[in-house]
Amino acid sequence: MNDTFLKACRGEKTDYVPVWMMRQAGRYLPEYQKVRGNISFLSLCKTPELCVEVTLQPVTRLHMDAAILFSDILIPMEAMGAGLEFHEGRGPVFHDTIRDQAGLDRLIIPDPEATMGFVMETIRLLRRELQVPLIGFAGAPFTCATYLIEGGSSKTFWETKKMMFTQPELFHGLMEKITACTLAYLQAQAKAGAQVLQIFDSWVGILAPCDFEEFALPYVQTIIGGLQDTTLPIIYFANNGATLLDLSIRSGADVLGLDWRINIRDAIRRVGNKALQGNLDPFALMLPRDALRQRIKRMLDAATDAHGYIFNLGHGIHQFTPPDQAKCAVDAVHELSGR
Ligand code: CP3
Numbered sequence: 001m002n003d004t005f006l007k008a009c010r011g012e013k014t015d016y017v018p019v020w021m022m023r024q025a026g027r028y029l030p031e032y033q034k035v036r037g038n039i040s041f042l043s044l045c046k047t048p049e050l051c052v053e054v055t056l057q058p059v060t061r062l063h064m065d066a067a068i069l070f071s072d073i074l075i076p077m078e079a080m081g082a083g084l085e086f087h088e089g090r091g092p093v094f095h096d097t098i099r100d101q102a103g104l105d106r107l108i109i110p111d112p113e114a115t116m117g118f119v120m121e122t123i124r125l126l127r128r129e130l131q132v133p134l135i136g137f138a139g140a141p142f143t144c145a146t147y148l149i150e151g152g153s154s155k156t157f158w159e160t161k162k163m164m165f166t167q168p169e170l171f172h173g174l175m176e177k178i179t180a181c182t183l184a185y186l187q188a189q190a191k192a193g194a195q196v197l198q199i200f201d202s203w204v205g206i207l208a209p210c211d212f213e214e215f216a217l218p219y220v221q222t223i224i225g226g227l228q229d230t231t232l233p234i235i236y237f238a239n240n241g242a243t244l245l246d247l248s249i250r251s252g253a254d255v256l257g258l259d260w261r262i263n264i265r266d267a268i269r270r271v272g273n274k275a276l277q278g279n280l281d282p283f284a285l286m287l288p289r290d291a292l293r294q295r296i297k298r299m300l301d302a303a304t305d306a307h308g309y310i311f312n313l314g315h316g317i318h319q320f321t322p323p324d325q326a327k328c329a330v331d332a333v334h335e336l337s338g339r
Contacts, residue, residue: 002132009233009255011194011275011308016339017300018065019330020135022237023316024058025070029323031057037115041086045071051122052129059132061323062330066196067126069189070210071119073139074147075199076185080107080114080177082148085099090152097151100160104173109180112188119185120192127193136194140201140236141178141217141223148174157206164215172220173216179219183226190230197227198235199253200314205240213242217251224252235277239315245270260284260314264302275308285325292325298331311337 005018026032032054036044044050051070059067073090078084085093098104113120147309148154149160163171186222188199204216224234237257238248248256248273258267267276282296296311303309311333317326 002065002193002200005310006176006195007131007231007276008308008310009235012255015287015335017303017309017311017333019060019311019333020064020066020068021058021066021313021317021326021330024064024068024276024326025054026317027319028317028321029057029061029328031061041072042084045075046118048118048121048125051118052125052202053152055122055126056098056129058326059130062327063334064132064330066135067130068135068198069119069123069137069194071137073137073144073202074182075116075119075198076110076112076138077144077148077178079110079112081105081110081247084325092147094148095153096254097150097159098174099163101170103171104177107177109177109184112185116185116188120188122180123189123192123194132285133191133195135196135198136186136189136192137198138182138189139202140199140238141175141182141219142204142207143200144178144182145171145174145200146203148178157203157288160208164211168215175215175219179222183223186223186227187223190227191233194232196233197230198234198237199223201236201238201241204238204244205259207244209244209247212306213247220251220253226253237277242267255308255310255312257313264299265304268303273275273307275310276303277310277312279314280329282315282318282321285313285317285321286328289328292328293332293336296315296329297336300333300337 004014007014008018054068055070082094098189146160233254236253237253238244239259242262254276255275260279260281
């Protein structure tokens with residue numbers, strides 16, 4: 001068992017810098033497209049044998065130091081009773097948006113094993129196959145709430161902020177319900193065998209620091225606090241969160257994820273003894289090979305003072321990235337950091 005990634009999460013010394021990539025299983029891999037050719041995305045998420053197969057694909061092809069469970073952050077929102085569909089080219093869609101008390105009352109706090117047993121089954125199957133640690137995950141409450149309130153992806157998050165500012169009690173009520181669901185869901189993943197848990201806060205970067213502190217951070221703290229007895233390392237990734245980094249330290253996470261909009265040296269100075277994960281611009285994978293290696297070398301040099309460092313992209317890998325470019329980056333991290 002290769003435990004380099006686990007050690008880095010705990011801030012322990014490692015022989016080399018471990019690497020994985022957010023959204024490493026997905027459409028940029030032809031072997032993923034092949035599996036997806038016969039089945040819808042949601043059906044794929046609910047078929048453990050196929051989830052195992054696509055989880056393993058990037059680990060095998062690219063030699064990643066960690067695997068991430070194949071699922072989606074919106075699966076538990078569906079289990080809460082929000083009807084979810086994925087449309088080609090448009091992403092996730094919730095038809096019944098949550099914008100009033102009646103909508104909120106209709107949401108349930110589901111039993112994770114009873115409603116999302118396929119996720120826990122995927123984890124149990126993966127643990128038998130894997131030689132690297134398995135990351136379980138969930139969306140952070142704020143990011144999940146934006147999907148329920150907007151009804152899908154958004155550019156302005158008008159409805160979300162409108163609810164925050166005009167119906168704060170309703171907004172907090174929704175956040176509480178999502179938090180209860182998410183905590184139980186992550187506890188179930190831990191029990192099934194997940195070895196690290198990552199919380200994805202993809203949209204929280206739209207908030208002013210004062211609103212992050214009031215409307216989003218307390219719920220992340222509740223989840224991470226509730227996971228303490230699992231003793232698993234927790235990663236909190238606040239996308240577009242450079243301006244929220246000082247507050248994010250208070251999340252209680254062991255590792256903070258960084259996007260690419262911050263210099264990693266600045267981040268190290270600001271976070272003290274937390275481990276860091278990131279922060280290559282995903283589009284930098286398109287650099288010519290030599291330039292890509294040079295950029296990775298600079299990042300590795302800059303990160304030597306971190307209290308634990310995991311190489312990753314600053315956000316998910318883009319669907320048109322050539323897999324060989326991703327492989328070149330993984331190899332460069334391994335070679336240049338002394339593996
Ligand atoms: O290796 C992995 O990371 C795969 C597991 C995974 C998926 N989604 C599979 C997926 C993870 C960890 C996620 C997280 C996720 N899902 C996030 C947080 C990370 C981020 O990117 O900010 C968010 C915001 C979502 C919601 C979501 N799921 C959107 C907006 C979309 C549509 C846009 C897109 O990228 O396609 C999805 C669909 C989705 N989730 C796909 C995959 C592989 C593509 C589905 C397909 O095959 O068509």
